[in-house]
Amino acid sequence: MPIAVISVLVLQYENACAGKPERGEEMKPLPEPTTKGTMSVEEAIARRRSVRSFASDKLTDGQLSQLLWAAQGITDKGSELRAAPSAGATYPLEVYAVTQESICHYDPSRHELKAVKTGDLRGKLADAALGQGFIREAPLTIVFTAVPSRTTGTYGKRGDRYIHMEAGHAAQNVHLQAVALGLGSVPVGAFSDDEVAAVLGCSGKETPLYIVPVGKPL
């Protein structure tokens, strides 16, 4: 088989494993994100604290849009560069939004969500994270996963290190955006990779990296 054909098949396979959505009825477009807020970046940094008690209030579509945009949204439409830096713009990260209703995959290019599972799976996600109960309560939990081959394909073994650095950049964007919206969040690194992958329904090509519950602080 020609190498070009194999490359296309591998790319299609990786995209499928990453749960990348095809346009369909389940797509939920998000409101356009804003780049104007009422809090300075300095104030957001100063105010950020890990929050582990959340009110049950659902987030608005506007808040959801803003948080996902901060995580991996497109900030340069021409080049499709994103809100968080990426080694060689290889963009290994995938983003999921876990809510009371569903688990959705975020498509940065379309700024849309696609439901990959329906129902309240927050309890199962909390179980997969050593029973950390606030994940059960948070109205939104953002889960970052990665398809490492996108980055290791260019950078070899060192790419694995870059992927973890990128997860930190993206998560910090979410933490600061949350503060600027009057919300709170906490980074969660203690979880079973296999169990989180099973809850999300992602394949072995995709590795869970970071969990960030978000909500109104109690």
Ligand SMILES: Cc1cc2nc3c(=O)[nH]c(=O)nc-3n(C[C@H](O)[C@H](O)[C@H](O)COP(=O)(O)O)c2cc1C
């Ligand atoms: C990589 C990483 C993993 C973390 N994992 C967890 C976690 O699993 N559960 C948790 O409650 N907090 C977790 N935290 C949050 C830390 O406990 C918290 O950042 C630290 O206590 C400092 O408090 P602050 O975030 O309010 O400044 C994690 C933080 C980092 C950076």
